[in-house]
Amino acid sequence: MSLTELVFLVLAVVAAGSALLSMTSGQLVHSALWLVVTLGAVAGCFVLMTAEFVAWVQVLVYVGSVVVLVIFALMLTRQTSATTAEVTGNRWIAAALGVVAAIGLGATMVAGFRGEDIEGRRIGTAGSIGQALFTDWVLPFEILSGVLLAALIGAIVISRSGSDR
């Protein structure tokens, strides 16, 4: 087993374990902080799969802004009764569905792609991704910027609409 595989397996265990802790933790802020660990480990996995630019974007956008936004929202919506159960009554159905989904997807992957190897022949540097993004993918990129603008304006309108009542 090569060093890359070993590091990947360690990162995978860290990512899955902290994701599980994030989704089961009783403390709300702890959930968000465990999610940071998950997203960071996934960014490490991206680097190991030769996608270094995507890894940096993951760190910047997810760890840098999404988690900060979530922590802000958790603090703004702090409830007075913090002792309420954090999971619904049908958590066992949810757990069963999650396990079924994971096993089903995993079995499909094993059946379809057993024995394939990632060789990393085309490395996703900022240069090559930028080349692809601004030549072949420029139309979806521009449409996406419109979508992002619309979503952010929508978010501002929604969060302002109740405040002047």
Place this chain on the structure above:
Amino acid sequence: MPLLYPLLLSSALFGIGLYGVLARRNAVLMLLGVELMLNAVNLNLVAFDAWFADQLHTGQVLTLFTIAIAAAEIGLGLAIVLALFRALRTVDVDGVGR
């Protein structure tokens, strides 16, 4: 590196995210579950891109698009959650239905 490692990790993350979306009562943490599921998809896209050695870098570019969509989704979702909290003083999704 075997292609199965990232694929199985993404299956596990997707299952955990699905559990979080279905089981969590706090609306903000439901959104965290959605983020986890989107990250599982990103992992798949990057893995297949690296495996396929795509000339157009389709998987990695689509991953960037997914990250942007996820940022838009979390912004909009949190705005809705804050509006809900202002209206009902709760973010408990079980309590909202009653």
